[in-house]
Amino acid sequence: MADPSTYRPSPGSIPDAPGVYKFRDSTQRVVYVGKAKSLRSRLNSYFADLAGLHPRTRQMVTTAASVEWTVVGTEVEALQLEYNWIKEFDPRFNVRYRDDKTYPVLAVTLHEEFPRLHVYRGARKRGVRYFGPYAHAWAIRETLDLLLRVFPARTCSAGVFRRHTQIGRPCLLGYIGKCSAPCVGRVSADEHRGIVEDFCDFLAGRTDLMMRRLEREMAQASEELEFERAARLRDDLGALRRAMEKQAVVLGDGTDADVVAFAHDELEAAVQVFHVRGGRVRGQRGWVVDKAEEMDVPALVEQFIGQFYGEQAELDPGEDGTGSPVPREVLVPELPAQPEAVEEWLSGLRGGKVRLRVPQRGDKRALADTVSRNAQEAFAQHKLRRAGDLTARSAALAELQEHLGLDSAPLRIECVDISHIAGTDVVASLVVFEDGVPRKSEYRRFALREAAEEGDVASIAEVVRRRFARYLKETAEPGEITEASESAETGDGAETGEGAEKTESAGAAGVAEAAEKARTAGAVGPEGPAPGIDPETGRPRKFAYPPNLLVVDGAGPQATAAADVLAELGITDVAVVGLAKRLEEVWLPDDPDPVILPRTSDALYLLQRVRDEAHRFAIRYHREKRSKRLQVSALDGVPGLGQARRTALIKHFGSVKKLKQATVDEISGVPGVGRRTAQAVHAALAGESTTTREGETGA
Incomplete structure (x- = not known):
């Protein structure tokens, strides 16, 4: 793994001009090709802080060992050169929009003397014209069967064509009129190519001319009393119309x-x-x-x-x-x-x-x-597709067990992630996956206070301590709360996550009824509730289940910090790993080298999905906290406006933006806010200074 700083070009040596650049690895193989309007600006962006780069970009710059560039004159030249280099070097980090080989197409082999029509799957070849792709192969065969009576072109393979040429007899399609039988000389090569070109024109959208020509020929045959030929042309027209009906008109102006x-x-x-x-x-x-x-x-x-x-x-x-x-x-x-x-x-x-x-x-x-x-x-x-596939989920859990050396498959996985901006508004998320599927009612989020200024490692330790202190408290026998859990539990402040069930306050009768139901269900015995069971509802407490595997967003230091907290609390049956974004490495506590999972493994995909979900949930909570803080800070320093009135104003109007649009009379209408205070709020938000009129008193 290369350090990008070891091969970073001097900023002054990179031209401020359009061009195309190549990153090469230590073996001089090209791993990425890109283009830029300004090479200097684009290349400098690759050598920024690794933590801020896109995951695949991080992997690319740490895989590469050198970078080179070519200056071009225009953006058009850059587009062409970029495409040529991607095609030539096939870089591993470039996306290639190759044809999806799962979709069948209708291929016409125009490079052959007698072109063939056939269903095809695979890479495109020179000299072959393609129509489609179609959703199903049977759709092509059905369309082809309709059109062969009008365009009787060859559909047989090269071997079948040679065999019937040798025996001098056409195949069945030649006898029933769905092939012009060029194998036995019924039509010449030029005549057969004309049939194929008409077929291509029809599929390419030139249908009106074809239909009008057949209509004229049918009318002419009828006038000349050639009724059999007119009937055949009528049937041909019907086949073409049925083929056209299978392709719905979406743009009436005939747009390509x-x-x-x-x-x-x-x-x-x-x-x-x-x-x-x-x-x-x-x-x-x-x-x-x-x-x-x-x-x-x-x-x-x-x-x-x-x-x-x-x-x-x-x-x-x-x-x-x-x-x-x-x-x-x-x-x-x-x-x-x-x-x-x-x-x-x-x-x-x-x-x-x-x-x-x-x-x-x-x-x-x-x-x-x-x-x-x-x-x-x-x-x-x-x-x-992968998340919902029970087989894939089972395989992922089995792979995790094997790669991490666990006693059993991790049926319950929890993941912790930290979110902040420059150490402010530090929050954490805890997401839960059971059987490889997210269990959103078990999600938790934490506002961090104690370790917020000490970095992510200390923050990870605080979250793990608070989460498992709650676990020890909720699973302990009555009166057996340990000293460690009691001290860690103080000021927990964990909030419920998405979809969490809200238990409403009930009266004494409701509590008694719930307790009776719990006893009936066996959750509460004669000597009191079972450990981890809420005596009021008979349901498991929210932190009563420990995970089989705890994943932390980070590398070795974060994993070690989480493992140390579990050891401090006396918890020995929870495995801990860290998943580093840099190269998607899996780190075990106190292990100097990471565990490298195959990039295509279902186990790594599951860990990434768990980590990404924790990251999403943490960012969402961080944005909420930051938004609330910014809303309140806009009202700081307003004379006569304390915390209670600030909260009342935000709650009444919904946001600072709507509060800015309110008049003094509307602001003073909020309970507890007098007119003088309303004027001060209005002036502060409008950026204007106002002077209170003499003799005016607050409400």
Whole structure:
């Protein structure tokens, strides 16, 4: 693992110009390629504090051992060079939007003398034209079966084609009219290619000309009393109409466009693309990829367009006759930072003008919303697929048991995370996973006081001490509260988490009734309640269950601090690990080397999910506390306004923002706030000084 400071270039040596850069590891293999409008600004951002970098960016800069760059003249040149380098070096930390090989497509082998139509899954090849992808292979075969009566092109494999050429007899499709039988010379190579080109034109959206031509031929055959030919043409028209009905019209103006949408979080992004040709949805593609660095939607748009269309333009001859799969319009949720450069690059790929824009209203906006919903649904399904799979959860727990050397699978996992900004408003979260699934009613959050100024290690120790002191207290026999738990319990202040059940205050009759129910259920015996059982409700107390595994957000020092607290409290049956964000290493207490779990293991995925959930819950609580503190601080120093009145004002108006919009009369209407105080509050929030009129008294 390299230290980024060992290979950081001198800031003055990096040009302040557009360019493309490469990070290389110790073996000189390229691990990441990127482009920037300003190389100096972008490269300096990689060498900031590691703790503030995106997880994959942290891993990349610590894997790399050197960085180099190439200055270019324009953003278009940067886009092209970035794509070429990604294709050439295939860097491990770059996202590649390769075709999803799980979706079938309809392939037309135009590079062969007698082109073939067939269902295909796999990487794109030169000289082959593709239509789709389709949701199911049967959808392609059904469409193909309808169209073969109108476009009787070859569908057999090369081996079958050679065999029937040798025996001089066509296959069954040739006898029933669904193949023009080029294998036995019924049509020449040029005639067969003409049939295939008509088939491609129809699927590419040029349907009106084809339909009108068949209608004219049918009318002409009818006038010439060739009723059998007219009936055959009528059936051909019916087959084409049925094939068209399978592709719904979404844009009535016959637009050729790709509609792109994203759904993403800090670590991953899902992208969905609808290919619209001739106003009809001809195909749909979707990916879920890891984010290489912190990226917003404009950056995702630029990255996707650069990689997807660059690769498709090389491998796919196109669906619109321009020699490129790039359509006339690309509809995106937000424009990239340099839309003109991206448009110019796309136009070069297409060989014609390409518009990149955000749909604002009408049918295109409605279609963009549909694609966005598909992206969000695909992202949610991706997140739930592994978390909701019982087999995967069981495998993850078994892997954790094996890698950490536990006596049994950790069916209950708790995770602690600390959140603050420069040591202010220090809070902590405690999340609970049971059987690999979050149990939100058991979440807890802590406002830290004692260890807030001593750093994250001391804060972790305080949270662990308070949580397990409560555990000892709630599971102890009556009168057996230990000295350690009693001292640690003082001023616990843990708050319930999301979805926690709220127990309302009940009268004496309600308490007696609950106690009787508890005794009936066996929770309370004749000598009193069982340890860990609330005598009033008969339910387990909130801290009565210990975890099998305690995860702390951090490395060795944090894990050791948590283990020391458990040893101090006399708890020996709870395993402790630390999960470091830097390289996703698992640290055991007092162990100099981390446990490295495979990057693709379900065990590591579960630990990451637990840690990320604790991080989310801690940040949410920190933002709430900071918001409340800032609201109250805006009213500090107002004459005659104490804590009780400040609280009453915030509670009455809901926020300082709404309080600023209130008049003096509305403020003085709050119980306990007189007119003089209301004027002082109004003046303080408005930033104006006012003078109280003589003789005016407060209410």
